[in-house]
Amino acid sequence: MRIIHKIFVSLKSAIILIGILTVLSVLGTLVPQNLDAVEYIRRYPRIGHMILSLGFDDMYRSAPFRTCLWLLSISTVTCIITRWKSTYRKLSARLERASAREISAYESGRPVSGPMKQDWSREFAAIRTDEDGVQICLNTSGKISLLGGMAIHIGLLMVLAGGLVGVYLGVETVIRGSKGDTVPVAPLAAVRAARDADRIAREARNIKEFSPEDPRLNQMREQIEALHSVYKDGLASPAFKIAFDELWIENYQASDGRVIGVKSWNSRVRFIDGGHESEPVQVMVNQPVSYGDYTFYQSSWNKFYRKVKMKVEFIGDASASTQLAINKDDFPQTLELNIKEPFKPEWSPFEFVMADFMPDFRIINDRFVSVSHELNNPAAMIVAYDSAGVVAGRAWAFPPDRMSMAGHVTNMPFLFTFISSDAEYESGMQMAHDPGKPMVWLGCLLFTLGMIMSFYVPYRESWLLVYPNGNTRLVITGNRPSKVFADDLQQLDQQLINPDKEPPAA
Structure with a gap:
């Protein structure tokens, strides 16, 4: 048990845990958080599965991060309990617990330089005589400094506790919307x-x-x-809805007007809660907006493709043409589909839905993914429904130079060829509810006050030992180096001696 206690109160243990938390936090910054699983496979083909297995896609709720928080919290509690014992002794019964031997062992001490005045005892707030007849006198100042260390540890504990509350009771997700969209918030x-x-x-x-x-x-x-x-x-x-009124990007510009980097992503939104509608507010990077139970952060900015234009050719035989009541002479046709919006053209007995669109199509680990937002290898997945709403077939639309792939992934009498798609932009806002945030801020405030008390308020103990044989020992100690108290020791010595008597000859 003593070994475990020693480990938890050790400064080395705390430094190691803080170091691990720092490394995990850096990884949580470098690895985008809370994306779809397929997105990690797309972005990191080699380590995507490892990221998902370790939970690093939600780093601050992962098992390694939570474990470090718990261990550091336990270490902090142990230090608080241990530190409180010594702090309480100094605050409540310092004189009663001190011994002449302990006080005389302090380095910053010396005998009084001359005969003491008769009312020297008035210079001390507390005096007692021990069993050997030694008078032990004490003055203290800056006792609040003793509470500084406690405040630092309690503040740190509150920050850790707030983090744990956020881990277990808080939520984080990402909502996305483009200009004109109204997105429900659950x-x-x-x-x-x-x-x-x-x-x-x-x-x-x-x-x-x-x-x-x-x-x-x-x-x-x-x-x-x-x-x-x-x-x-x-x-x-929904609890309320968010209307995306305007999206824009601010860029850094060189002296010649060239754009040299993104400065900020911006979204102007309105919150619609039943019949109430808020004024438009601007959400910027590092300038979140709170509404209801949530705080919204501008976290990402994506390019996406809502509408795709494609050419449709009939590739069925004569029997299929007769059965489907299709005139082959009406083809080819041009078809425009919006993502996940059903559309039934006049020339088809089917209703088509573009279920997915991948601008840079790849097959990785037997999964269909898009490895970028650029139209390098576009592919659209089309699903056909009959009049009863039953799936009648599926097909993929590829560019003309890759149409050889389409024949392997279609079971419809139509051949879809990708023509074009215009990019649109989508704002990604992190939506968070963190009930531990007030505790974290209060802990930060307490930690700061503790630092001020510890570093800007010196704690000082002024001791005087008067032995039965007349010898004296004057000591000043505290939470500063002994040389800091040299002037105070000289001043106290002058206050104790009798100015009318000459000091004894050496």
């Missing part, structure tokens, strides 16, 4: 359900990687579906 309970679903899904991925037949996976799947249902209900009955 109530806090629904967002927490989505967070729990993501956590269980991450655990399920890790289990499946090592044990694909694990019986727990079915139970986890049911839990995830139930939580997703709660989140969908929350979106159907």
Whole structure:
């Protein structure tokens, strides 16, 4: 038990834990947080699975980060308890607990330089005589400095506790919208359900990687579906909505007018809560806006493609043409589809939906992903529905130079060829609820006050020992180096001696 106590009160242990937290925080800054799993596979083909397995896609709620927070919190509590014992002794019973032997051992001491005046005892606030007849006299100043160390540790503990509260009770997600969009914001309970679903899904991925037949996976799947249902209900009955009125970028410019970098992403939004609508507010990088239970941070700026133009050719035989009541002479046709919006052209018996669009299509680890937002290898996935709403077929649209791929991934009598798509811009705002934030700020304030008390308020103990044989020992000590008190020691010596008597000859 003593070994464990020694480890937790050790400054080395605290430095190691703080160092690990620093490294994890740097990684959390370098690795984008809370993206879709497929996005990590796309951006980091080699280490994407490792990022997901370790939970580094949500670094500040990952097991390594939480473990360090708990260990550092336990270490801080242990230090507070240990430090309080010595602080309490100095504050409440310093004179009673001090011994002549302890005081005479201090380096910053010397005998009184001459005979003391008769009322010398008035210079000290407390005097007692020990069992050997030694008079022990004490003056203290700056006692508040003793509480500085306690305030520092308690402030640090409050910061850590606030962080843990945020980890377990807070939520973070990203909402995206382009100009003109109105995005629903689910109530806090629904967002927490989505967070729990993501956590269980991450655990399920890790289990499946090592044990694909694990019986727990079915139970986890049911839990995830139930939580997703709660989140969908929350979106159907949102707490409020956000209207994206305007999006723009501010750039740094060189002296010749050239753009040399992005200065800030900006979104002007309105919050719509039932019949109430807020005034437009601007969300900028490092200038968040709070509304309801959430705080919104401008976190990303993405290019996306809402509308895709493609050429459609009929590739079915005569029987298919007759069965579908299609005139082959009407082709080719030009078709424009918006992402996830159904559309039924006059020339087709089917309703088409562009289920997904990938501007830079790749197949990585048997998954279809886009490795960038540029139109390097565009691909659109089209789903056809019949009049009863049943899926009638699927197809992919590729550019003309890659149309050889389309024949392998279609089961419709149509051939879709990508023509063009205009880029639009999308604002990504981090939406966070952190109930531990007030505790963190209060801890920071207490930590700062503790630093001020410790470093700007000196604690001083002025001791005088008067032995039965008439010898004396004058000592000043405290939380500063002994040389700092040299002038104070000289001044106290002058206050104690009798100016009318000559000091004894050496």
